[in-house]
Amino acid sequence: MVKEYIAEKYNKPGAVYLGVVHRLDRPTSGIVVFAKTSKALSRLNKLFANRETKKTYWAIVKNVPEKPSEKLIHFLKRNPKQNKSYAHIKEVPESKKGVLTYSIVKTLDRYSLLEVNLETGRHHQIRSQLSAIGSPIKGDLKYGFDRSNKDGSIHLHARQLQFIHPVKLEPLEIVASPPEDPIWNACS
DSSP states (O other): OHHHHHHHHTTOOSOOOOEEEEOOOTTOEEOOEEESSHHHHHHHHHHHHTTOSEEEEEEEESSOOSSSEEEEEEEEEEETTTTEEEEESSOOTTOEEEEEEEEEEEEOSSOEEEEEEESSOOTTHHHHHHHHTTOOBTTOGGGTOSSOOTTSOOSEEEEEEEEEOTTTOOEEEEEOOOOSOHHHHHHO
């Protein structure tokens, strides 16, 4: 779909180049970043690898966290057979340090909206770290929520991404609205 869009918008004949820079877990909504050239792809990959981006997510969780905002540091160990990461307080063999900060944005009757900023980008990091503090994401059966969402999604949304454009060298801020959904709507 993206290749077709680029071909049509820029009237490109022949094959269209498309590189995936930033992707999301399948049940997650929000921002995905593609590069239109190989040069842009390598520059963007370098920005992400060097953590020169700011990623902000929204998560709707049950069980309001004890603190209104906090920096979470865990050591995440991935289990490839389960496609799951486990958050440990102390370093364990083959674990990677995961760091994020969250703040409570809004509290509803049964859920809370958290704004999450990633300092590291680990496998299922937000999902495992929020579950580790007793606040699993709505619909996320894998990480401790009691029932799935009807559409198989979870209430985790890549809300905002900030970085320096790799060609124009200007600050770029991308913001994505959450999906149409009664709970997301109540939080917006």
